Amino acid sequence: MSEATTTLEAGAATAPPSARSWFERLWTSIADHGRAFVPTFGASVPPLERAKGLATSLLAERGEASGAAVARELMTALRELSPADREAFHLFLATGFDPEPKRLRAAAEAYLADPSPANVSKLSAASEPPRQELLRRMNMSPGGTAALVELREGLLKRVAKEPALGPLDADLKHLFTSWFNRGFLQLRRIDWQTPAAILEKLIRYEAVHEIQGWEDLRRRLEADRRCYGFFHPALPNEPLIFVEVALVAGLAAAVQPLLSRIDEDGAAARAAEADTAIFYSISNCQEGLRGISFGNFLIKQVVEDLKAELPQLKTFSTLSPVPGLRRWLDGQAAEGGEMAEMKEELDRVGTALDTLHGDALRPALMRACALYLTEPPPGRMDPVARFHLGNGARLERINWLGNTASKGIKESYGLMVNYLYDRDDIEKNHEAFVRGGTVARSSRVNALLKARA
Structure with missing residues (x-):
């Protein structure tokens, strides 16, 4: 227990x-x-x-x-x-x-x-x-x-x-x-005025980017940040799932700037000037509810709430990890060929992917990630990709060194992905994915795939 x-x-x-x-x-x-x-x-x-x-x-x-x-x-x-x-x-x-x-x-x-x-x-x-x-x-x-x-x-x-x-x-x-039907769930915004017992649970349950204590949590709840959670009447002080959002200018390509400590006094101004909401962390809180879906409703409702609160927001996107990439590459490398050569070089470079030698691996690794996310083996799609694509998002951009923390390097050699939630296309993308497995993707991702040929 x-x-x-x-x-x-x-x-x-x-x-x-x-x-x-x-x-x-x-x-x-x-x-x-x-x-x-x-x-x-x-x-x-x-x-x-x-x-x-x-x-x-x-x-x-x-x-x-x-x-x-x-x-x-x-x-x-x-x-x-x-x-x-x-x-x-x-x-x-x-x-x-x-x-x-x-x-x-x-x-x-x-x-x-x-x-x-x-x-x-x-x-x-x-x-x-x-x-x-x-x-x-x-x-x-x-x-x-x-x-x-x-x-x-x-x-x-x-x-x-x-x-x-x-x-x-x-x-x-x-x-x-x-x-735990959606009709019973209550969406609540979580901020610094939320009871401490609930805030403490955010620190405990955060599963994507670890919260390093109270000061780190406070940064994530400032005026240019948002946090929302689903609650249930039978568990009034227990978040079921929560999402963290950064209000920024333009599509974020790296997570470390979103988590770093910056000027508090300018947070409200940055929120007023932001044109993009970046969903950078989604954490399920109750292991006993595994398999009960909340996240799809959560993101869509938060998009609507943010748009109502901040009409100037034009873009709603994630900055997501690719947790299955390294395992997939290991499997591909075992078959030999170009993937094996790239994997050998990646292992030699290790965590020094920001060096010139690491940067030389960038085109091949970016192409490999695009292939993994768009043409996965049957039944082995990346879980984060399956979640967002199934919700109707579009695979928008793959970001080099989007997460330089040890976990990001270990899972995906630092690559992160933007999944774009276009309010006009969400349902169309969702239907195409669930009916035929079609991955909605941008011209940037298509360019990576064409470069592979």
Whole structure:
């Protein structure tokens, strides 16, 4: 269990009334009235068996107050389990609450004989695992959503080696897709006046360009910078995802100037004069929500909010890493030829890519990056490229030495990419990409590809 998720769970369980949602306060009151219906277990009953018994009882409950009370008791019991017992309980959930075979078979046969709407509904009801209903009821406990997000985070670390956990992971992902639907998400601007508890989490969760403490964070929240995050009512003080934006003049080609400390007094003037918004970092915060998409909605909404606030902004673009480039080049070099020669020279130059010898590698490496981003092997597209191109962005420009930090050199030899969000073309580009894999790209990128021939 990570420090972040431990804090998340504890915060949800112990937050003062003012920090909890009205729904949690209401459900706590209901649960208090149902305490008499919580099953009791003797002192000799092991904690794991007690948790299993509470789960079985929760699924059987029909009363509102009794169900809320049992759910709260179960979630308390789970927090008190040892790591080994918690893993055993997860396996119990994954293997013990499948659809009833006879009922499912009967519903399937009825549908095959008569595919009427009524039989479709019966088949759907019969095929839903009781486990999903159990998870819904667990979610009704105060802090339940946070605890279930944490539960899935633990599952994701084990499911590859323990396939039996797969059904539980699939059910949680299915439910989270509904619970964290865009309609429930709240976009908030995060600035220096935001509560410190949330600001601290930005430092902890930043996954692209590490935040070097409070002074660094303050720079990223000045008047010529913006930060926005999506929040959910069930996790009011936990950002789900956040994006950092720099307001600049022209298309930024390197990230270090965006992160460097500059004159604070001129920040407001720079924001007023900016014509470009650069999205330079997007970080998902909750590992337990992996696979639940937020970023596409986030960028599009932030573009609209920025345009409304600062009408002079004309260009909306990212400055993005290319995290898969080095791995791809390693694979290409293993096949020999020109790529192998370039890779050998890159390894010899190392981090000194700003030398004359490193600069001699520039044309070949830029062409290779353009090839990687536009013609990737099936199923192996760069994850950042897939995200932005799938959102309707255009591959606009590849930047030499866009990130000279050690991480940037290690992942992509310092190359960074601008993905341009043209408000008039976003949906057209999105449709072309998702339907046929067409990568919208600029004439600059096309020129790199032609130079390859």
